Amino acid sequence: MNPQNLLQAYQLFLELPETKANNRLKDNLKTTLKRYILPSYNFENKELQDNFEGCLEKVSLRKFQDAANFLQESLESSSNSENHLSPGSIRNYRSAFNRFHSYLKSQSWYSNLLPLESDINLAPRVRDGNSINKDVAAKRYMKLIEFEELESSKVSFTDFGDLLVSQVKELDVFWISADNRKRRSSPMSPQMFKCCLNAIHIFVSWLVSEKLVNKQDLSLSLLVDQATLEDFIEWGIKNLNKDKLWAIDIVKVTLAVAKWLNHQESKWFDFRDIPIIVELQNYIHELEQIAREDKKYYVLKLREMNGNLKNQYQDIKAFFTKAEVPTRKTPPIAEVTFKTYSDNICRVLGWQFNIKNLPLNELDLKSVANIDVLKEYIAWGINIRGNGYGWATQVGYTGLAVAKWLNPHSKRHNFSDIEQVEEIREYIRYLREQHNHEDSRQNLDEKRISFEEAQQVVEYLKKCCNPLDKYGDERSDSAVMKSWQRYLIVAILTYCPVRQREIRELEVGVTLFREADGYWVKLSPKQHKAGKKTGKGREYRLPQNLTADLDEWLSKWRPTIHTSHKRVFICMGSNNSPQSLGNLLEADDVTDLVVNIVYKATSILFNKPRGTTPHIFRRIAITYQRRYGRPEQREALAELMGHSVFEAERTYNEETNRERTLKADNWWELQSAPTQLEIPNIFPQPGFGLPEDDEGFKHLGTSSYSHDALIAKRDRVLLMLWSLHDWKWVNIHRLNVGDVCMDEKSSGIRISSSESFIPVKSFVIDNIDSYLKMRKENGETISDDSPLFIGVGNRSQGGRLTVPSLQFLIEKYFGRN
Numbered sequence: 001m002n003p004q005n006l007l008q009a010y011q012l013f014l015e016l017p018e019t020k021a022n023n024r025l026k027d028n029l030k031t032t033l034k035r036y037i038l039p040s041y042n043f044e045n046k047e048l049q050d051n052f053e054g055c056l057e058k059v060s061l062r063k064f065q066d067a068a069n070f071l072q073e074s075l076e077s078s079s080n081s082e083n084h085l086s087p088g089s090i091r092n093y094r095s096a097f098n099r100f101h102s103y104l105k106s107q108s109w110y111s112n113l114l115p116l117e118s119d120i121n122l123a124p125r126v127r128d129g130n131s132i133n134k135d136v137a138a139k140r141y142m143k144l145i146e147f148e149e150l151e152s153s154k155v156s157f158t159d160f161g162d163l164l165v166s167q168v169k170e171l172d173v174f175w176i177s178a179d180n181r182k183r184r185s186s187p188m189s190p191q192m193f194k195c196c197l198n199a200i201h202i203f204v205s206w207l208v209s210e211k212l213v214n215k216q217d218l219s220l221s222l223l224v225d226q227a228t229l230e231d232f233i234e235w236g237i238k239n240l241n242k243d244k245l246w247a248i249d250i251v252k253v254t255l256a257v258a259k260w261l262n263h264q265e266s267k268w269f270d271f272r273d274i275p276i277i278v279e280l281q282n283y284i285h286e287l288e289q290i291a292r293e294d295k296k297y298y299v300l301k302l303r304e305m306n307g308n309l310k311n312q313y314q315d316i317k318a319f320f321t322k323a324e325v326p327t328r329k330t331p332p333i334a335e336v337t338f339k340t341y342s343d344n345i346c347r348v349l350g351w352q353f354n355i356k357n358l359p360l361n362e363l364d365l366k367s368v369a370n371i372d373v374l375k376e377y378i379a380w381g382i383n384i385r386g387n388g389y390g391w392a393t394q395v396g397y398t399g400l401a402v403a404k405w406l407n408p409h410s411k412r413h414n415f416s417d418i419e420q421v422e423e424i425r426e427y428i429r430y431l432r433e434q435h436n437h438e439d440s441r442q443n444l445d446e447k448r449i450s451f452e453e454a455q456q457v458v459e460y461l462k463k464c465c466n467p468l469d470k471y472g473d474e475r476s477d478s479a480v481m482k483s484w485q486r487y488l489i490v491a492i493l494t495y496c497p498v499r500q501r502e503i504r505e506l507e508v509g510v511t512l513f514r515e516a517d518g519y520w521v522k523l524s525p526k527q528h529k530a531g532k533k534t535g536k537g538r539e540y541r542l543p544q545n546l547t548a549d550l551d552e553w554l555s556k557w558r559p560t561i562h563t564s565h566k567r568v569f570i571c572m573g574s575n576n577s578p579q580s581l582g583n584l585l586e587a588d589d590v591t592d593l594v595v596n597i598v599y600k601a602t603s604i605l606f607n608k609p610r611g612t613t614p615h616i617f618r619r620i621a622i623t624y625q626r627r628y629g630r631p632e633q634r635e636a637l638a639e640l641m642g643h644s645v646f647e648a649e650r651t652y653n654e655e656t657n658r659e660r661t662l663k664a665d666n667w668w669e670l671q672s673a674p675t676q677l678e679i680p681n682i683f684p685q686p687g688f689g690l691p692e693d694d695e696g697f698k699h700l701g702t703s704s705y706s707h708d709a710l711i712a713k714r715d716r717v718l719l720m721l722w723s724l725h726d727w728k729w730v731n732i733h734r735l736n737v738g739d740v741c742m743d744e745k746s747s748g749i750r751i752s753s754s755e756s757f758i759p760v761k762s763f764v765i766d767n768i769d770s771y772l773k774m775r776k777e778n779g780e781t782i783s784d785d786s787p788l789f790i791g792v793g794n795r796s797q798g799g800r801l802t803v804p805s806l807q808f809l810i811e812k813y814f815g816r817n
Helices: 006-014 023-041 045-050 052-057 063-079 087-105 132-139 162-176 190-209 220-224 226-239 244-261 275-289 307-321 335-355 365-369 371-383 389-406 419-437 451-463 477-495 500-504 544-560 587-606 616-628 631-641 645-652 657-662 707-724 729-734 762-777 803-813
Strands: 512-515 518-523 538-541 748-751 756-759
Touching: 006 023, 006 052, 006 087, 023 045, 023 052, 023 063, 023 087, 045 052, 063 087, 162 190, 162 220, 162 244, 190 220, 190 226, 190 244, 220 226, 220 244, 226 244, 226 275, 244 275, 307 335, 307 365, 307 389, 335 365, 335 371, 335 389, 365 371, 365 389, 371 389, 371 419, 389 419, 451 477, 451 587, 451 616, 477 500, 477 544, 477 587, 477 616, 500 587, 518 544, 538 631, 616 631, 616 645, 616 803, 631 645, 707 729, 707 762, 707 803, 729 803
Parallel strands: none
Antiparallel strands: 512 518, 518 538, 748 756
16 A cells, blocks of 8 residues: 555655665654654644654645755754754755655655656766776676686576575675665676676686585685685686786685675774785785786886986977977977877886886986887787787887987988988888778777767756755755866867867966857967967857856856966866866866766766767767768868868768768769758658658557558658758757747747747648647657657657658658658
8 A cells, every 4th residue: 555644654765775774864864854844744842752653644745745845944943043053964954854855756656646846956866886997997807707618617696506696696785785884885886796796607616616516505605715716716827728817806806705794793994804805905915916017017207217317308308399409400399299208218218127127227218219129119019018009100209209319410301311210210101001900999889979979968967067966955066066067078079079188278368268159269379289280270169058157167166266377177176186176187187087977977878888088079070960960061160170171081980881872872963952942842741751650659559540641740840840941950850849839929949959939930830730639649648848750650669750860851852862
């Protein structure tokens, strides 16, 4: 029976696992109800003290809808009294109530009693257990998923005995549950835990096949026995051709099991009082000391340089970066370019010092330009470290730069009279050729999202800027400010995909200017990448749909952090480095910010996390424009992004070969494409349907209406709207039923993205009304948020027509397909 009164709902809430595990929540909720809510229902203090549950039973859930207002009034009254509550207490009581209230609103039996409140001002959740760092770490465990190596033991956990099965379930709850306080650390991501389970599967399979342990006697406690663990690792290295890194991963899985086994006995957050855990941690450290060379950190740090080597480094830096050096023969390079040279110099020198064991006092920067040293180091980097020829080419260019520094006496502008320079140039040609023929080392599928998905991410991040969290509690100014910065950076990358350097170096009054029509970015040749080659500056307007948000950021939020500069975006500090608050953003800072927040957003929105980098947004924009945009925009978009049309096609266009060649269909038909003035004098006939329009209508729960008639009405409305206005495809795609205004005095269409209103004639509104009535008559529930143009059939389930489908229909009716 569904709860009818407050006591019944309260008791259900107390039975939730997360409530049972949180005594503080239970105490705060009881205090909140007793002191600040129930008195508003005319209960006396003595009655509340003596018969609290009886009072709860007298309050119907229908009456409880006013509880939020009662709580607010009581807390304000308490704050004004002599015995006022502290801000922390107010927050705790409000948080407890909001969690209880959120639980009520999530239950169908409560929604049937009263309408749910809108959560429009609440920030959505930003965590679901997935993070880029956790999942990258999890990928290292993926090599454990090799069941084919256990030919005799391809069985599931259910075949290993009831004890092990129940233990695995408890282990799952312990490491996956977000609110498990007994764990004393962050939860594992589902991907990480899956890999751990596969490692456990291999381990217990080995116990059965090699140690002849009875399946019914299997227990996770067997895994943490030091001798057994060492035997298993020795077997894996010998029989599965594994290495010490695999062994480290196995011990880490065993450590996770040991923490679960001992979480009740330990009194320390790091389990330092549990001997077996200390032993496992020491074992991991021991294995790490002898790990393979291909994972050893070898780069020489700048602070390790001394004497002659330090002087050489300072000399070469001055040679390339000072404004004028007579022997250089070329303009100075940017600091970011020299940093690339510097990093590669430290790698080559570090390889000689840490891998080749050359004494520190014998290191010489000149060796970076030694062709034999370069070739040996690059061969080691490719064969042992697993680097690619793109990396090798950059190392080669560093050697070339060092060779030029060593030969200032050259008489030619390009140093072509220096044999050492030419020898390295020839080697670089070979490396570039190899790079051109090697497979891409990037897994773009793990980073790529569509433009439509990017827009959804932007909308989600905008909601994250709300000042209240998902429980209705006030968020700190710092948290809201971080949300605003993440949202604006990702929004700019989505709608104005410039290089991230231009975003992080935006400075009010220097590169960013507020004008009547929005924000304009004005860059000198030195302030953008292509400026050195073109000698030209750049000027472009940031998306106008972000103008109001940028105004709020610059007027309300950014001034709260006082800095000596006027950069628009800044380091926001962290628990690990609070001193970085207000610092200038570096390239890695922006990349980490974007990758992390998009990864979390796509995980929550699509259940498919994507580590989209700032540079990937350039691919997203070019590909979307090539597919759906107008040809005359190509040059302008390339200019906006700061590269040529050729570079856009060569590097960023990800259209498939089929998409590219389909554009050549009927190339010999030279008639012009339809214009907005060619209003088709036709009534759409059935037969121009889409894959979304397949037969059948199960999603509407009825089969009583005409499939063809609905398609015809939909297409007639589409053609009318398209013919009477210069639409962007995406705006037609986004139209909702609520965007249609059918008022007799002001009938028209609202375009939410540009906040504009397009008046239309009454006959168009009549056709839209007829189309919507047919959808309603045949069982569809239509709200203001329902898409205006839908696919008709089971395949689409009444979903919104995509941009390609809309284009297909228009072109089909005009005879272009």
